[in-house]
Amino acid sequence: MNRLKLGLYWAASCGGCEIAVLDLDEKxxxxxxxxxxxxxxxxxxxxxxxxxxxxxxxxxxxxxxxAIRNSEQEHxxxxxxxxxxxxxxxGSCACFGGIPGLANVANRQQVFDRVYLSGPSTANQDGTxxxxxxxxxxxxxxxxxxxxxxxxxxxVVPVEYYLPxxxxxxxxxxxxxxxxxxxxxxxxxxxxxxxxxxxxxxxxERSQEKSVKEFKRLWQVVPDVTKCFLEQGLICxxxxxxxxxxxxxxxxxxxCRGCFGPAPxxxxxxxxxxxxxxxxxxxxxxxxxxxxVDQIPDRLGTFYRFVLPTSMLRRARx
Amino acid sequence: xxxxxxxxxxTRLEGHGKIDIFLDESGxxxxxxxxxxxxxxxxxxxxxxxxEELPRITPKICGVCPAAHHMASSKAVDAVFHVEPPxxxxxxxxxxxxxxxxxxxxxxxxxxxxxxxxxxxxxxxxERNILGVISKVGLEVGKEVIKHRAYAQQIQAxxxxxxxxxxxxxxxxxxxxxxxxxxxxxxxxxxxxxEFAKFTLKVFDDFVLQNKAYLDxxxxxxxxxxxxxxxxxxxxxxxxxxxGDIRVVDPEGTEVARFKPADxxxxxxxxxxxxxxLKFPYLKSIxxxxxxxxxxxGVYRVAPLARLNVxxxxxxxxxxxxxEQMFRTLSGKPVHATLANHxxxxxxxxxxxxxxxxxxxDPEITGDQVRTLPTEIPTDGVGAVEAPRGTLFHHYxxxxxxxxxxxxxxVATGNNKAALCLSIKRAAQALIKGGQVSEGVLNMVEIAFxxxxxxxxxxxxxxxxxxxxxxxxxxxxxxxxxxxxxx
Amino acid sequence: xxxxxxxxxxxxxxxxxxxxxxxxxxxxxxxxxxNLVPIRVMCSGRVDPTFIxxxxxxxxxxxxxxxxxxxDCHYGEGNxxxxxxxxxxxxxxxxxxIEPERLRLxxxxxxxxxxxxxxxxxxxxxxxxxxxLNWRSTVVSLVEGRLA
Numbered sequence: 001m002n003r004l005k006l007g008l009y010w011a012a013s014c015g016g017c018e019i020a021v022l023d024l025d026e027k028x029x030x031x032x033x034x035x036x037x038x039x040x041x042x043x044x045x046x047x048x049x050x051x052x053x054x055x056x057x058x059x060x061x062x063x064x065x066x067a068i069r070n071s072e073q074e075h076x077x078x079x080x081x082x083x084x085x086x087x088x089x090x091g092s093c094a095c096f097g098g099i100p101g102l103a104n105v106a107n108r109q110q111v112f113d114r115v116y117l118s119g120p121s122t123a124n125q126d127g128t129x130x131x132x133x134x135x136x137x138x139x140x141x142x143x144x145x146x147x148x149x150x151x152x153x154x155x156v157v158p159v160e161y162y163l164p165x166x167x168x169x170x171x172x173x174x175x176x177x178x179x180x181x182x183x184x185x186x187x188x189x190x191x192x193x194x195x196x197x198x199x200x201x202x203x204x205e206r207s208q209e210k211s212v213k214e215f216k217r218l219w220q221v222v223p224d225v226t227k228c229f230l231e232q233g234l235i236c237x238x239x240x241x242x243x244x245x246x247x248x249x250x251x252x253x254x255x256c257r258g259c260f261g262p263a264p265x266x267x268x269x270x271x272x273x274x275x276x277x278x279x280x281x282x283x284x285x286x287x288x289x290x291x292x293v294d295q296i297p298d299r300l301g302t303f304y305r306f307v308l309p310t311s312m313l314r315r316a317r318x
Numbered sequence: 319x320x321x322x323x324x325x326x327x328x329t330r331l332e333g334h335g336k337i338d339i340f341l342d343e344s345g346x347x348x349x350x351x352x353x354x355x356x357x358x359x360x361x362x363x364x365x366x367x368x369x370e371e372l373p374r375i376t377p378k379i380c381g382v383c384p385a386a387h388h389m390a391s392s393k394a395v396d397a398v399f400h401v402e403p404p405x406x407x408x409x410x411x412x413x414x415x416x417x418x419x420x421x422x423x424x425x426x427x428x429x430x431x432x433x434x435x436x437x438x439x440x441x442x443x444x445e446r447n448i449l450g451v452i453s454k455v456g457l458e459v460g461k462e463v464i465k466h467r468a469y470a471q472q473i474q475a476x477x478x479x480x481x482x483x484x485x486x487x488x489x490x491x492x493x494x495x496x497x498x499x500x501x502x503x504x505x506x507x508x509x510x511x512x513e514f515a516k517f518t519l520k521v522f523d524d525f526v527l528q529n530k531a532y533l534d535x536x537x538x539x540x541x542x543x544x545x546x547x548x549x550x551x552x553x554x555x556x557x558x559x560x561x562g563d564i565r566v567v568d569p570e571g572t573e574v575a576r577f578k579p580a581d582x583x584x585x586x587x588x589x590x591x592x593x594x595x596l597k598f599p600y601l602k603s604i605x606x607x608x609x610x611x612x613x614x615x616g617v618y619r620v621a622p623l624a625r626l627n628v629x630x631x632x633x634x635x636x637x638x639x640x641x642e643q644m645f646r647t648l649s650g651k652p653v654h655a656t657l658a659n660h661x662x663x664x665x666x667x668x669x670x671x672x673x674x675x676x677x678x679x680d681p682e683i684t685g686d687q688v689r690t691l692p693t694e695i696p697t698d699g700v701g702a703v704e705a706p707r708g709t710l711f712h713h714y715x716x717x718x719x720x721x722x723x724x725x726x727x728x729v730a731t732g733n734n735k736a737a738l739c740l741s742i743k744r745a746a747q748a749l750i751k752g753g754q755v756s757e758g759v760l761n762m763v764e765i766a767f768x769x770x771x772x773x774x775x776x777x778x779x780x781x782x783x784x785x786x787x788x789x790x791x792x793x794x795x796x797x798x799x800x801x802x803x804x805x
Numbered sequence: 806x807x808x809x810x811x812x813x814x815x816x817x818x819x820x821x822x823x824x825x826x827x828x829x830x831x832x833x834x835x836x837x838x839x840n841l842v843p844i845r846v847m848c849s850g851r852v853d854p855t856f857i858x859x860x861x862x863x864x865x866x867x868x869x870x871x872x873x874x875x876x877d878c879h880y881g882e883g884n885x886x887x888x889x890x891x892x893x894x895x896x897x898x899x900x901x902x903i904e905p906e907r908l909r910l911x912x913x914x915x916x917x918x919x920x921x922x923x924x925x926x927x928x929x930x931x932x933x934x935x936x937x938l939n940w941r942s943t944v945v946s947l948v949e950g951r952l953a
Contacts, residue, residue, distance in 0.1 A: 019482050116597070120724075121582075128591065252478060297721055317944070
């Protein structure tokens with residue numbers, strides 16, 4: 001039987017998605033039997049040249065995690081798209097930009113200044129900055145170009161499936177693997193998660209009336225473990241976020257921050273959450289309302305925590 | 319005559335690494351550069367965020383050791399708010415962190431280091447991987463490895479929400495405590511982990527220490543580097559992963575500094591080079607003297623070997639015994655043999671498992687009080703821990719509303735950047751002569767590198783366990799004249 | 806001859822009050838700047854925050870949302886929904902680097918035709934002073950240029 005050709009790659013990522021695959025525990029051995037892993041630079045003998053010489057479409061499925069932050073990552077994304085029949089955006093970074101996407105509040109210059117010049121432990125009187133090409137006494141050294149803006153995978157190349165999560169939970173990974181191996185794939189463009197919001201999975205009590213006179217920060221209170229966070233005045237992304245994660249953060253008594261991306265049908269996760277939060281406010285007075293929402297700091301970084309590059313506005317204007 | 323050898327990409331490590339080796343006219347190594355071509359900019363985009371969110375943002379720096387960032391960050395936000403967590407919360411954090419070490423160190427040893435020593439550095443590359451290890455030690459053992467790594471992940475998830483990317487730490491404590499039922503489960507798993515750690519020490523003894531060739535490799539000149547060493551230690555100068563002061567010893571083992579994490583800026587500087595995105599931490603009191611080792615260079619090392627060099631002992635009995643045996647065998651402290659990191663790591667695995675069991679039996683661990691609410695205005699604060707790969711500093715400054723105005727991170731493996739460059743250069747210089755590059759060279763360069771466990775050893779060595787390397791040799795005009803690959 | 810910047814404005818008007826007011830301004834032949842493109846919605850409460858973000862993304866230099874006076878909403882409290890979104894939106898826009906003055910919320914009744922004209926006049930001048938937003942080219946020049 002012809003084994004499926006499987007590829008895995010990571011762009012601007014943290015490695016958590018790779019660990020998530022390993023957390024399948026013994027099932028990983030099953031994958032190794034059913035599929036021939038032709039490309040996994042962090043594990044196997046991988047050469048960029050080998051991928052370049054593969055015929056287009058010869059990789060059956062490629063699991064691509066990480067956002068696109070620099071020229072090398074963009075190049076490999078395009079290369080893998082050409083060589084793969086099915087490309088899966090694996091994890092929140094590839095799906096939406098993820099946490100690295102928060103860098104869209106800045107640009108390359110600002111990042112470099114902060115990291116290489118003004119850092120308090122950085123000793124750099126010469127103002128040395130990383131360069132794409134460095135002339136050393138012995139020869140030339142090359143680095144990839146760091147872009148001003150972070151992109152999700154589908155902002156660079158077309159993608160067939162999305163497996164969200166930071167990282168994707170093992171049961172959803174296994175669901176995707178089974179679909180791939182059995183050939184019973186959902187329609188292209190599908191998100192392999194729930195088609196309801198997180199609130200549907202959350203076991204906390206919700207009253208019919210929601211009315212908040214005051215929003216609080218997590219450091220200020222010990223949350224009640226039985227009640228909805230929003231009703232307690234604590235920001236939770238549940239209503240704006242796609243479900244399927246098992247609500248693990250909620251069970252740890254911590255509100256959701258939206259790593260599964262926008263709820264189905266919602267084009268902009270932050271806009272949707274803003275609307276949900278506004279509807280909670282118990283006031284008809286504009287001044288009082290303004291005072292109440294003043295207690296919610298950092299709207300951009302909170303409402304768009306995992307999805308800034310794929311939000312409606314995409315990045316901040318500088 | 320060949321001039322430049324490029325190894326690109328180096329895979330099986332955190333991010334994308336590149337090595338460029340330059341040869342002089344005689345074909346001997348003039349210099350070797352390790353480039354880290356990746357940067358995401360956490361030190362910029364965490365600005366403006368509410369500081370209490372940082373314990374769940376900063377773990378995204380690394381999905382292999384998110385627990386380390388979560389702990390450093392939680393301690394940093396404690397410091398920012400000038401709040402002390404209740405005793406039960408501190409113990410819960412340390413319990414969680416001990417479980418993380420069990421996962422991280424066991425995965426590294428069996429999947430990364432194991433192949434070099436259990437199967438052998440000169441063995442057939444096709445066998446030098448986790449499957450080869452399993453065939454040598456048996457499938458049952460392989461399953462035990464998977465089982466115990468899973469236990470460690472489950473314990474972390476029970477406590478902190480998820481193993482990869484925990485969410486539980488808050489200023490002044492943690493978001494929820496432990497029930498008696500959960501505690502019992504953890505205790506049972508911890509007991510099993512202690513047996514597993516003891517077994518792992520025995521595996522190391524059987525396959526490495528009883529093998530003269532490996533001992534010679536460990537003690538040889540190719541992998542030796544004299545440097546300063548830095549680690550977190552408790553009040554009795556014993557290794558503690560979660561909390562303590564920072565201690566630095568010189569290449570002869572004499573203490574040259576001991577400071578509270580909050581004072582790190584007086585001691586550590588970071589140097590910048592244009593050819594890599596990763597900065598080079600160094601000791602300010604000595605100064606940056608370039609990529610050289612020895613007592614006159616500010617280069618220092620962190621991680622398991624450094625920790626054992628810096629400490630005066632281990633806080634749990636079995637680990638202490640193993641610690642004493644290691645230094646006896648290697649003839650005293652400090653040990654400069656880079657490959658001894660693998661030994662030190664297994665000793666730490668024993669300590670982590672013992673500590674896990676100890677804390678799971680602590681009467682306070684199921685306590686109700688797991689948060690102290692801050693009452694003071696936030697300003698700035700430092701949290702430092704020992705990550706599996708080295709000392710980790712998180713420093714945050716905020717405005718009076720607790721929004722981050724600035725932050726500074728010195729991250730574990732980053733401390734070893736200079737040492738990594740030196741070790742690679744040394745190995746390359748020792749082994750590449752007259753422009754001749756062989757398969758053996760690839761192994762040996764890899765071995766120098768892998769001992770540092772640069773952050774990604776865990777997930778990477780699952781299948782064929784050697785670092786895939788492609789060595790391209792160009793002549794002076796840039797024409798490719800030879801290519802050596804390894805599967 | 807120098808080209809004066811003509812702001813592109815989008816206006817969301819509720820069907821029951823403010824749109825009627827705008828119609829009245831038209832039939833009364835009240836003069837006011839042609840810079841605003843009106844969009845009729847059933848209620849100001851229907852204006853999803855995402856509509857406003859999209860308007861800016863697609864080229865609007867300024868956005869007006871006009872609804873019934875508080876207490877007069879045809880659906881009872883729909884306009885309060887918009888009222889409660891407004892401060893959050895203004896703050897969010899500011900964090901994105903969009904001046905919050907580019908977004909304006911007004912309550913306009915069916916008979917207040919002069920108010921429609923005055924508000925559009927004022928918003929046009931405010932945005933003219935702020936200058937073009939040109940979101941696509943601002944963002945695109947940073948993003949897609951690099952990914953070509």
